[in-house]
Amino acid sequence: MPDNNLLTVDELKTYFFTDEGVVKAVDGLTLEVPRGRTLGVVGESGSGKSVGARSLMQLVDPPGRIVEGSIMLNRADGSTVDISSLDPRGPAIRAIRGDEIAMIFQEPMSSLSPVHTVGDQIGEMIELHWGYTKAQARDRVLELLQQVEMPKARGVIDSYTFELSGGMRQRAMIAMGLACDPSLLIADEPTTALDVTTQAVILDLIRRLQESFGMSVLFITHALGVIAELADHVAVMYLGSVVEQGSVMDVFHRPQHPYTRSLLRSIPSLGLEKKRRLEAIRGMVPHPFNRPGGCPFHNRCPEFMPGVCDQLVPPLEHLDAGRTVRCLLHSDVDEVRARQEEQAAAEREAAAGEAAAQRSVGKRGGESR
Amino acid sequence: MGLYIVRRFLYMIPTVILISIVAFMIIQLPPGDYLSTLVARYEAEGETLDQEYVSRLREIYGLGRPVHVQYWLWIRGIITRGDFGRSFAWGRPVSALIWTRLGLTFVLSLTTTLFIWIVALPVGIYSAIRQYTVGDYVVTTLGFVGLATPNFLLALIFMYIGFSVFGQTVGGLFSPEFVSAPWSIPRFLNMLSHLWIPVVVLGTAGTAGLIRHTRANLLDELRKPYVVTARAKGLPEWKVILKYPVRIALNFFVSAQATILVTLVSGAAIVSIVLSLPTTGPLLLRALQSQDMYLAASFILMLSVMNVLSTLISDIALAWLDPRIRYT
Numbered sequence: 101m102p103d104n105n106l107l108t109v110d111e112l113k114t115y116f117f118t119d120e121g122v123v124k125a126v127d128g129l130t131l132e133v134p135r136g137r138t139l140g141v142v143g144e145s146g147s148g149k150s151v152g153a154r155s156l157m158q159l160v161d162p163p164g165r166i167v168e169g170s171i172m173l174n175r176a177d178g179s180t181v182d183i184s185s186l187d188p189r190g191p192a193i194r195a196i197r198g199d200e201i202a203m204i205f206q207e208p209m210s211s212l213s214p215v216h217t218v219g220d221q222i223g224e225m226i227e228l229h230w231g232y233t234k235a236q237a238r239d240r241v242l243e244l245l246q247q248v249e250m251p252k253a254r255g256v257i258d259s260y261t262f263e264l265s266g267g268m269r270q271r272a273m274i275a276m277g278l279a280c281d282p283s284l285l286i287a288d289e290p291t292t293a294l295d296v297t298t299q300a301v302i303l304d305l306i307r308r309l310q311e312s313f314g315m316s317v318l319f320i321t322h323a324l325g326v327i328a329e330l331a332d333h334v335a336v337m338y339l340g341s342v343v344e345q346g347s348v349m350d351v352f353h354r355p356q357h358p359y360t361r362s363l364l365r366s367i368p369s370l371g372l373e374k375k376r377r378l379e380a381i382r383g384m385v386p387h388p389f390n391r392p393g394g395c396p397f398h399n400r401c402p403e404f405m406p407g408v409c410d411q412l413v414p415p416l417e418h419l420d421a422g423r424t425v426r427c428l429l430h431s432d433v434d435e436v437r438a439r440q441e442e443q444a445a446a447e448r449e450a451a452a453g454e455a456a457a458q459r460s461v462g463k464r465g466g467e468s469r
Numbered sequence: 470m471g472l473y474i475v476r477r478f479l480y481m482i483p484t485v486i487l488i489s490i491v492a493f494m495i496i497q498l499p500p501g502d503y504l505s506t507l508v509a510r511y512e513a514e515g516e517t518l519d520q521e522y523v524s525r526l527r528e529i530y531g532l533g534r535p536v537h538v539q540y541w542l543w544i545r546g547i548i549t550r551g552d553f554g555r556s557f558a559w560g561r562p563v564s565a566l567i568w569t570r571l572g573l574t575f576v577l578s579l580t581t582t583l584f585i586w587i588v589a590l591p592v593g594i595y596s597a598i599r600q601y602t603v604g605d606y607v608v609t610t611l612g613f614v615g616l617a618t619p620n621f622l623l624a625l626i627f628m629y630i631g632f633s634v635f636g637q638t639v640g641g642l643f644s645p646e647f648v649s650a651p652w653s654i655p656r657f658l659n660m661l662s663h664l665w666i667p668v669v670v671l672g673t674a675g676t677a678g679l680i681r682h683t684r685a686n687l688l689d690e691l692r693k694p695y696v697v698t699a700r701a702k703g704l705p706e707w708k709v710i711l712k713y714p715v716r717i718a719l720n721f722f723v724s725a726q727a728t729i730l731v732t733l734v735s736g737a738a739i740v741s742i743v744l745s746l747p748t749t750g751p752l753l754l755r756a757l758q759s760q761d762m763y764l765a766a767s768f769i770l771m772l773s774v775m776n777v778l779s780t781l782i783s784d785i786a787l788a789w790l791d792p793r794i795r796y797t
């Protein structure tokens with residue numbers, strides 16, 4: 101069956117096993133990245149956007165790791181690979197990184213090496229994945245720099261990052277992302293470190309490049325206004341999971357999740373002047389150490405249902421027009437309760453069984469000694 | 470880059486002039502001079518020197534003249550004729566005494582520096598990328614021991630090992646049959662077989678320090694975002710590590726070298742005395758004690774020039790490694 105989604109992420113969980121405890125940075129991320137389109141991911145700072153994006157390339161640093169879920173990459177030739185099952189240091193994921201999935205980072209200055217030229221840093225990818233010679237790669241880099249409308253591309257190719265302006269650095273970063281013609285480009289808040297004018301220019305550039313290259317773009321931002329500017333679909337993240345996903349028009353005009361509604365209310369008008377972005381929501385984002393039980397949003401939700409939202413975990417519900425939402429307002433509460441109680445009972449039983457098994461093992465171990 | 474080197478080289482000239490003045494002045498600081506030390510020594514042994522004779526010597530050596538005149542004559546001799554003056558104690562030209570010793574000091578310092586690099590760089594890298602593994606703990610512990618052990622103790626330990634295990638003569642840079650032989654390939658090889666003890670002794674603390682330095686800097690670099698960028702390109706892990714964080718940590722590594730020679734040369738004095746090596750240290754010490762001023766001043770001058778040169782080399786290497794320095 102030809103899938104028109106390039107990437108299908110299902111119930112992805114990425115946890116950090118720190119000395120202080122387990123940080124559930126990504127906890128049940130479900131996403132669909134349509135082929136040749138832009139999916140915007142929006143969420144407050146700390147909602148797990150960056151960790152989620154890195155998980156898609158198996159780039160999570162220890163003590164973090166993917167503990168559950170799947171990341172299906174559906175290639176144009178019909179083959180499919182589950183990225184979450186690949187060894188983070190193995191050759192299979194390395195062949196995907198940079199070639200099929202590329203990433204643009206937030207801080208172009210610190211994300212580029214200060215002691216290698218722009219041409220070297222971009223060109224090495226082309227040599228690596230396409231087997232180009234240095235000279236061939238250099239031609240391609242020059243072409244890329246022109247495509248990202250780099251001023252004085254011929255000079256910049258031999259420049260170091262500290263010689264470039266912030267906007268030029270981010271253009272170099274974008275050229276690097278496009279180097280091997282990836283089918284997915286992940287942009288993690290690519291304009292946050294830039295001044296407002298440059299932000300608008302870079303956003304416009306990314307939109308035009310998406311059209312001319314025809315790749316899928318996963319655009320991460322904390323600003324809803326940016327989503328409206330350039331995304332076709334949007335996924336709203338809260339505390340490590342997607343609470344609502346759908347087409348931008350649809351979600352903006354008919355938000356189904358209370359969190360999305362609060363987000364939309366908190367911006368006076370859509371557009372780039374988004375200084376008053378998400379602060380207007382009541383309360384604070386809880387630290388992932390103490391994620392609230394039940395619905396993670398329940399301590400801030402204006403539509404909180406006592407006895408329901410703090411007890412049941414909202415399941416993913418599919419609405420019309422390919423939309424999904426995670427809110428008990430859209431679920432059959434009795435059915436969810438029955439299912440989750442059944443599940444909890446089964447888990448208790450399994451745990452009890454395991455404990456019993458361990459006891460008997462211990463006893464046997466004791467006898468043999 | 471060329472301009473940078475020229476500029477750096479020009480900066481060196483006033484530095485060296487200043488050093489030569491300071492070196493000469495320091496020698497003059499203690500009360501009295503070589504002759505008064507000599508007189509005092511004779512008196513301590515119950516003899517007296519003819520006052521007439523002493524003042525004639527003072528005249529010959531030019532000791533009665535003002536300091537700046539003495540300095541000027543000395544430095545003019547060095548620049549125009551390579552004449553560093555005469556050693557009072559040895560009764561020979563200074564230039565006949567210092568060059569072989571300076572040469573050996575140079576060889577010893579250079580070999581020690583190479584030893585430190587060859588050990589510290591790979592071990593430091595290993596220790597950083599395997600942070601908190603058994604290997605890292607072993608390296609760190611050994612490093613602490615190496616830093617904490619005094620050099621003279623190490624020297625004695627290695628002399629014992631050299632004597633009991635390898636049957637080598639203890640101390641010196643040559644076996645007895647080579648001590649006063651002319652330079653030849655066997656003599657050179659003989660020197661190398663003795664050199665390892667002072668190299669290891671002198672290099673241990675430096676190696677331990679540089680391992681810690683490399684490890685700490687590399688750990689910092691490994692956390693930088695550009696490492697993730699390199700991984701996101703699909704590069705193999707060894708290439709990610711070597712091309713980016715190690716390459717950048719190398720800048721710190723090289724800038725740490727600017728002072729390494731100073732430490733080595735000053736540290737070498739004690740070790741050379743314990744191991745009775747014919748380097749500058751022991752001779753300089755004696756010259757200072759007897760106020761043999763031209764000998765002492767020439768040693769200090771030449772050692773300082775060596776240090777200034779090594780700083781220059783390290784600066785040039787740094788500029789070559791780091792474009793941020795090269796372009797400013």
Ligand SMILES: Nc1ncnc2c1ncn2[C@@H]1O[C@H](COP(=O)(O)OP(=O)(O)O)[C@@H](O)[C@H]1O
Binds near residue numbers: 118145149
């Ligand atoms: N290396 C790490 N160790 C422990 N916790 C981490 C680490 N990296 C990220 N986190 C946690 O994961 C959560 C999500 O972070 P992140 O994905 O960077 O958020 P966002 O990009 O949405 O601002 C945060 O609470 C953060 O504290």
Ligand code: SF4
Binds near residue numbers: 357395396399404409
């Ligand atoms: S599940 Fe309850 S608390 Fe959570 S968003 Fe829906 S209404 Fe609010």
Ligand SMILES: [Mg+2]
Binds near residue numbers: 149150288289
């Ligand atoms: Mg982020």
